[in-house]
Amino acid sequence: MTESSDIAISLRRVTVRLGGRTILEDLDLDIPAGQVTAVMGPSGAGKTTVLRLVTGQLKPDAGEVWIGETRVDRLGGKALGRLRRNIGVLLQNGALFTDLTSFDNVALPLREHTRLSESLIRRIVLMKLEMVGLRGAAQLYPSELSGGMKRRVATARAMALDPGIMFYDEPFAGLDPISLGVSLRLIRDINAALGTTSVVITHDVREVAKLADHACIIADRKLVATGTPDELAASADPLVRQFMQGEPDGPVPFHYPAHALDEELMLRGESR
Amino acid sequence: MSSGAPQTALTAPLRELGRAGLFLLTAFSRMRFGPRQLAEILRQVYFAGVRSLVIIVICGFFVGLVLTLQTYDTLTRFGAADAVSTVLALSLFRELGPVLAALLFAGRAGTSITAEIGLMRATEQLDALDLMAIDPMERIVQPRLLAGLIALPALVLIFNLTAIVGGIFFAVFLMGSDPISFWANMQSSVELMRDFGGGMFKSVCFGFVAAWLAVWFGWSARPTSEGVALATTQTVIATAIAVLVLDFILSAFML
Numbered sequence: 001m002t003e004s005s006d007i008a009i010s011l012r013r014v015t016v017r018l019g020g021r022t023i024l025e026d027l028d029l030d031i032p033a034g035q036v037t038a039v040m041g042p043s044g045a046g047k048t049t050v051l052r053l054v055t056g057q058l059k060p061d062a063g064e065v066w067i068g069e070t071r072v073d074r075l076g077g078k079a080l081g082r083l084r085r086n087i088g089v090l091l092q093n094g095a096l097f098t099d100l101t102s103f104d105n106v107a108l109p110l111r112e113h114t115r116l117s118e119s120l121i122r123r124i125v126l127m128k129l130e131m132v133g134l135r136g137a138a139q140l141y142p143s144e145l146s147g148g149m150k151r152r153v154a155t156a157r158a159m160a161l162d163p164g165i166m167f168y169d170e171p172f173a174g175l176d177p178i179s180l181g182v183s184l185r186l187i188r189d190i191n192a193a194l195g196t197t198s199v200v201i202t203h204d205v206r207e208v209a210k211l212a213d214h215a216c217i218i219a220d221r222k223l224v225a226t227g228t229p230d231e232l233a234a235s236a237d238p239l240v241r242q243f244m245q246g247e248p249d250g251p252v253p254f255h256y257p258a259h260a261l262d263e264e265l266m267l268r269g270e271s272r
Numbered sequence: 273m274s275s276g277a278p279q280t281a282l283t284a285p286l287r288e289l290g291r292a293g294l295f296l297l298t299a300f301s302r303m304r305f306g307p308r309q310l311a312e313i314l315r316q317v318y319f320a321g322v323r324s325l326v327i328i329v330i331c332g333f334f335v336g337l338v339l340t341l342q343t344y345d346t347l348t349r350f351g352a353a354d355a356v357s358t359v360l361a362l363s364l365f366r367e368l369g370p371v372l373a374a375l376l377f378a379g380r381a382g383t384s385i386t387a388e389i390g391l392m393r394a395t396e397q398l399d400a401l402d403l404m405a406i407d408p409m410e411r412i413v414q415p416r417l418l419a420g421l422i423a424l425p426a427l428v429l430i431f432n433l434t435a436i437v438g439g440i441f442f443a444v445f446l447m448g449s450d451p452i453s454f455w456a457n458m459q460s461s462v463e464l465m466r467d468f469g470g471g472m473f474k475s476v477c478f479g480f481v482a483a484w485l486a487v488w489f490g491w492s493a494r495p496t497s498e499g500v501a502l503a504t505t506q507t508v509i510a511t512a513i514a515v516l517v518l519d520f521i522l523s524a525f526m527l
C-alpha cells in the first residue's frame with residue numbers, strides 16, 4: 001500500500017456517506033510515523049470520522065484505509081480487536097468508567113488483554129499514572145476528578161498497552177490554561193517517550209502551532225491543506241487563511257444557507 | 273392522506289421488537305463464562321437484587337396485609353374465615369408474587385439499568401470499550417441480563433415470604449385466627465410444583481423479559497439527556513405490558 005514506511009496511516013480516495021449526507025469524498029490523507037500530526041478543520045468537517053475510519057468503527061463507502069501494511073476497512077472480528085489493541089484513543093470527555101477508580105480504569109485493558117499478574121499490573125498502572133502526574137489519585141473515582149484530570153487518567157488508560165498509535169479527539173476543548181499546558185506537554189512527552197505516532201484531532205489552531213510536527217486541514221469533504229503548522233499559517237489559500245486566522249466569514253460562510261432576508265420577511269407577512 | 277403514517281404506526285413497534293430480538297440473539301451468541309464474567313454477574317445481582325430488597329420487603333408486607341384484610345372481611349360473611357390463608361397463599365404464589373415483584377423490579381432495577389447503559393452511551397463509555405477491543409456485549413449486556421434472571425426469582429421468594437408474614441400479622445395477631453389452622457390450610461391447599469413451582473417459573477420468565485427490555489432500551493437510547501429519560505420511561509411501560517401479557521399466556525398454559 002504505502003509508498004514509504006514513514007507513513008503510519010493512509011487513507012486512499014475515501015468516501016463516507018452518513019444519513020444521506022456525504023461527510024468525506026475522495027479523501028487522500030497520509031499520517032507520518034513517529035510524529036505528532038494535527039488533523040484540523042471546521043466543526044462537522046469529518047475530523048472525528050477519520051478517527052472512526054482508522055479504528056475500524058466505520059467502514060468507508062469507497063476507498064481504502066491502511067495502518068502500516070494492514071487494510072483496516074477489510075478487518076472484522078478478532079483481527080480488528082488485535083489491531084485496536086495497538087491504538088490508544090483519548091475520547092473527548094475521557095469516557096472513564098464511573099464505577100471504577102482511576103487505578104481500575106487504567107488496569108482494565110491490561111486485565112482484559114494480558115495474562116500479567118496483579119502485582120505486575122499494579123506496577124504498570126502506577127507507572128502510567130505517574131506519567132500523567134496522577135499516581136496520587138489512583139484510588140479516586142472519576143466523580144472526584146476535575147475535567148482535566150479525567151482526561152489525564154483516560155490518557156494513561158489509552159497508553160496502558162503501549163500502543164503504536166495514539167489518537168487524541170479534541171484534547172483541548174474546555175480546558176483551563178493550566179490543564180491545557182499540561183495536556184500539550186503530555187502529548188509531546190508521550191510521543192517522545194514511547195515513540196508513538198500521535199494524531200491530534202482539533203480545531204485549536206494556536207495549540208497546534210505549539211505541538212504538531214505536521215498538520216492537515218479537512219474542509220468541504222476533502223483535504224484542503226497539509227504541511228507544517230508554519231506552512232499552513234503562511235498559506236495564501238482563502239479557506240486555509242480563514243481557518244488559521246479565525247475569520248468569521250469567508251469560504252466557510254457565517255450564515256447558514258437560507259432564503260434572502262427580504263424574501264423571508266415578506267413570506268411571513270403574507271402568511272399572517 | 274397517504275397510507276405511510278398508519279403503516280409506520282403498525283410496523284414501527286414490530287421493527288423495534290425485531291431489533292430487540294436480534295440484540296438478544298447477539299448477546300447470547302457471544303456469551304462467555306470465565307471467572308471475570310461470573311464476578312461481574314454477581315456484582316450485577318447485587319445491584320439489581322440487593323438494592324431492590326427494601327422496596328420488595330415493604331411492598332410484600334403491605335400486599336399481604338391488605339390481601340388478608342379484604343379476603344378476611346369477605347370470607348367471614350360466608351363463615352369461611354379459615355380459608356383466608358388458602359386464598360392468600362394461592363394468589364401470592366400463582367399470580368401476585370411474580371407479577372408485583374416484576375413490576376417493582378422494573379421500576380427499581382430496570383430503570384436503573386436502562387439509565388446506566390444509556391448514560392454510558394451518552395458519555396462514550398461504550399465507544400471506549402469498543403475502542404479498547406473489549407466487547408460491550410460481553411462486559412455490559414450479558415451480566416445484566418443474567419443478573420435479572422437470577423435476581424427476580426430470589427426477590428419473588430422474599431416478596432411471598434414477607435406477604436405471608438403480613439397476612440399472619442393481620443389474621444393471627446390482629447383478628448385472633450388460630451395460627452395452627454392458618455398454616456395447616458395453607459399447607460394442604462398449596463401444591464409444590466403446580467402453585468409454587470409455577471409461580472417461580474413465571475418469575476424466571478419475567479426476570480428475563482424485564483432485564484432484556486431494560487438493557488435494550490438503555491442500549492438503543494439516544495445519547496442525550498432526553499433520550500435517556502425517554503428510555504427509562506419506555507422500560508417501565510414496556511415491562512409492565514410485557515409482564516401482564518406474558519402472565520396471561522403462562523397462566524393459560526399452566527392451568
